[in-house]
Amino acid sequence: MDHKATAARNVLAQILADETAEPKALPLSLLEGITKNFSDELEIGRGGFAVVYKGELDDKEVAVKRLSKAYMHETEFDREIECLMRAKHKNVVRFLGYCDDRQRNMERYDEKLIMADVNQRLFCFEYIPKGSLDKYISTTI
Template sequence: MDDSISFALLKTITNDFSDELKVASDTYGDVYKAVYDGKDIAVKRFDQGFDDDDPFRNEFRNLRELRHQNIVRLIGYSYEKRHKFVPHGGKVVLASSTEMALCYEYMHGGSLDKHISDQCCDLDWHTCFEIIIGTCVGLNHLHNAQEGPMYHLNLEPANIWLDKNMTPKIANFGLSRLFASTRTHMTSMPMGTL
């Protein structure tokens, strides 16, 4: 996949990343609804506050080849470095920033966490069952991928998006990892949602 989209275009189609078009937020940034090539898309703009671009690169790398009905489809990306002069400490210095965004198919049903809570669930039993089955099928695809198993490492209702037919699609692959085998792997650092 090599569908690079200019950051200037993403600013235009999100009305300069307007709060009115914001549909979600996660650990690494905000997600906006936009229209690109006549279709609704979701644009995830990564926060600039991170010291590195690993979450962006990881999510791009892990999603670019994935094609499955229960995994969100990556449509394009933007990665642009910018330099500008800014005042700092009484001097004018050259500062750099990196704008990073990933574009996905838009999920009209929103995220699963918007439909369920401790108090109630606005989904009927059949729809809940189909969401459970679809999520398991998507996970099975990840865990049995030909190039080696991929572990999501942050699966939660906020990272299961629903299309207009309420078909579940696993999203937010910023923490996911590819492994060479299915043997047990240990991490020394907690990641993901507590």
């Protein structure tokens, strides 16, 4: 593991350990690493706009929400981060960080090769081990 990846892991570990720590920008490589490259075996939830994975960070676990590519405009994504950073309550899952990764990739479109921006947007939350809220609500009602 290189120095940058180790530093990113340490930052996330510090945020997890300190409940007063502010969420931070996290590199895509870290979130890929702790979810085993978004492995199907670590998928813990799925919806119309995102897939949620369990991330394993040493002896701690986090939830990584990977948004679908067309889900949010940049302004909406920024506002979502702002809202998540402000939501601090004992009954709200703690927001740990976010990732807004952009890469230019050569892609095929109408049988032509074009250079396209590929955005990956993710949120990282504290992991709650009892499953998703929708399953909890449906079993208690």
